[in-house]
Amino acid sequence: MAQEIERKFLVKGEFKPEAYSSSHIVQGYISSVRGRTVRVRIRDEKGYLTIKGAANASGTSRYEWEKEIPLGEAQELMKLCEPGIIDKTRYLVRSGRHIFEIDEFCGENEGLVIAEVELGSEDESFEKPPFVGEEVTGDIRYYNSQLMKNPYSNWK
Numbered sequence: 001m002a003q004e005i006e007r008k009f010l011v012k013g014e015f016k017p018e019a020y021s022s023s024h025i026v027q028g029y030i031s032s033v034r035g036r037t038v039r040v041r042i043r044d045e046k047g048y049l050t051i052k053g054a055a056n057a058s059g060t061s062r063y064e065w066e067k068e069i070p071l072g073e074a075q076e077l078m079k080l081c082e083p084g085i086i087d088k089t090r091y092l093v094r095s096g097r098h099i100f101e102i103d104e105f106c107g108e109n110e111g112l113v114i115a116e117v118e119l120g121s122e123d124e125s126f127e128k129p130p131f132v133g134e135e136v137t138g139d140i141r142y143y144n145s146q147l148m149k150n151p152y153s154n155w156k
Contacts, residue, residue: 028081047074059138
């Protein structure tokens with residue numbers, strides 16, 4: 001069983017000059033039930049199907065299964081998704097021996113920027129780049145499946 005171990009942080013400063021890659025992501029959810037989500041993602045010109053399980057108590061670790069699927073199939077599956085689409089640009093930034101994925105959201109989640117780092121274990125140390133702000137690991141408001149239902153623009 002594949003475990004995803006990651007921590008999430010709000011971004012508090014400029015990160016784009018440090019990015020070595022970026023891609024456009026559009027994703028929807030066939031199921032966004034808490035504890036088990038089924039996501040369809042189109043990242044640039046590739047499609048993916050992802051299933052995620054419930055997070056542990058800290059929100060750091062959960063089951064994740066992901067497979068690349070043909071772009072046409074991903075586009076068709078997007079038609080089956082629940083209302084609400086996540087639209088974002090993902091930037092990759094190296095920090096020490098880790099890579100931070102920084103998601104800059106568009107549409108109804110515009111203004112929200114989140115950095116994630118994947119780890120080998122929950123207690124693994126990592127170098128925080130200067131743009132990393134408040135930790136939001138485990139705060140379900142920042143899960144993409146929740147941002148689809150309650151967009152950042154509604155929080156004000």
